[in-house]
Amino acid sequence: MSDDGKLPRILVVDDSRMVRASIVKHIRGRFEVREEPDGEAGWEALLVDPGIELVLTDIGMPRLDGYGLLERIRASKVSRVRELPVVIISGDEDESARERALALGANGFIPKGSGSVELLATLSSLVRLAKTQSELERSRAALAQQSAVDPDSGLVTPAYLEHRGTQAVAEARRRQSDIGAMVIGVDQYDELVGRYGDHVAQLVLRKLGKLITGRIRAEDTLSQHATAQFALLSPGIDRVSSCAFALRVRSSVEKLVMAYRDERIRVTLSIGVANAVADGRQAVSELLALAAERAAHASAAGGNRVLGAAGEVDAAEIERELARQPGLDAVLRQVRAGARDEVARQLPGVIAALMPLLELIESQYQVGLPLARLQAIQDKGGDDHDDGEATRTSV
Template sequence: MTEALPRILVVDDSRMVRSSIIKHIRGRFEVREEGDGEAAWEALLVDPAVQLVLTDIGMPRLDGYGLLERIRSARVARISSLPVLIISGEEDDSARERAAALGANGFITKGSGSAELLSALESLLRLAQTERELEASRAALARQSAIDPVSGLVNESYLKWRAEQDLAYARRHGANLSVLVVEIDRFRELVERHGAQVAGLVGRKLSEILASRVRSEDSVAQLSPAQFVLLAHGSELAASCAFALRLQQALEKLVLSYRGERIGITVTIGVANSAVDGLASVSELIGVAVGRAENGRAAGGNRVFADRGEVSEVSLASARRELTSIDAVLRQLQRGDTEAVAARLPAVIAALAPLLDLIESRLGCDIPLSRLKQIDKEAGVAGVNGGAVHPMP
């Protein structure tokens, strides 16, 4: 059985140029040809056999730069990792630098001989094959290890396994499991402006920040270049929202520098909670958090969204004054976590106020109700003015 030839997508608005290229490489490669970047993009979406893209720069509808940007920012891994060779009549350094910044693997001028063209194509295909084999080895290693060797975060398989365990525990013990979906705002614009390499560095920086801010019992995984998921075991919704808001505000102040240009980073975070949302599976819980992150992006990004819409300092202060789960407080006391309960005493007092009123009216125990209510009132004012919040009790 004859082995299939590697398929190359040749993109140029000149039929003569395409014919010339095909003539040079006939017999060594199978060729699919398109006349502009838009048609080439559509071909890549439906043709998984393409192993390399050879494209001109100046074309109608979508030029070579635009095609390259789309390829590198594609959510489909087989497309985003394709080797791309630019072939153009433009020989100035600025064209080469721009192509390289956008993620081109090579640049060759029109009119180059067959030997040079074939050498460039074969070299890129060998490199791509080696990278695929390395990725396969890395994936196999990742399946055996909980930690992704690139990001340093847990891998997706472990995250799903751990999430199911945490959710089952939460149901058995009446505890909480919160899911935070963290998405880098305007990630595609970041790729288009600075290139896939810089966007990847931004993602790795966010990985480091997330890994350094979570508790040992929490899990963080990267689901895509722009999307991360955090599982917060035992964290109530209000505490998770407080953590998400602080994370969003901290990243808003972070500025990276690349080649003298300052790059700001913002994130949008969607928060879901097993006790509040009452969903049957972890996939559903993550899906709800993703939907809330989408709502945040639609509102302009750089926001935190939960079950009641956008999360703010004011809404958090209000939530802290709402009914506190006395069962949860008692469980904390049974575990010996008195400091965490002490930090929430005003909210506990507010939750118990109706019961204390009833006890005092029936039994006359001289409970200092006025003083307790004053403590609750003072705590509410402190919360609005930036009082401390303990995100992950």
């Protein structure tokens, strides 16, 4: 009996009314029983009755036999159904029938005519095991919500990403700086699972997670956004730097070769990029939603590409924009050489390059630097400018 006083509910599927009545007689008082005459009716019952905790089914039945019902249960996309304990009860005591049932995922096999003691012991132990596994799963989910790190991926949890992102957005507003968001999706992930299995696909995701983690800064935050997606938040990074980094990640993964047995696995990425300044979005959820939408469009367009505010990101154009940004060493040489007018024309870009350093100075010493005014001068300078060579190098 459960903690709330209700008896565990068992679905008994058998085309013989007499067999069903015999089973009910054996387990009355210990379990609540729902009866169905064949596998098709049993399957329909599972879909509409969430209270069922175990399935006890015959093999030979009209419409859908016990093997077919078991296959449907184990292939269900509804975890509640897929993880139900299933016991086969059959008059066929042939060893091959038992082996086939167990291979399809049955939790037990009981010959018809077995006594009530064996039947009750098998059903009770499986129901208890199912309850224990369910409680462990709930506890694990609760711990994952409280922890900053997901135990499966090794990355921060989506909840922590949201929390960290909220802090980063608030800091970006205070400093008048930008924040970049990316959603990085693995192309044709379902095909990868279908060919190599879920275990190998998960190993591929972990490999990609480590690859991306090794290329980001300490202040960046990476999380597994969905089954085959990562989400990245990068404070202080503007549109050009975000797109340049996304292109580098896409290119690195495109060249990556992973070995599995005698096969080589290659994957590609579809990446969506969003920035608070370029896209006019401030909330973390809005940035990530926009980045996810662009990643989906990139995948639908064939994959292995990066989409930003202006559509597909062109690597050559990003290189040209980066090249237009002034190098500080060259600017200082021009100042020392007396070429003040030449430097004056480059000042918006110089301000952009120095902004991360100026923000750090202001945050540490609160000397009253006019960051908002400098940001306005930078924005008025015309071309998009990023946060400078130091920021791009740290990424």
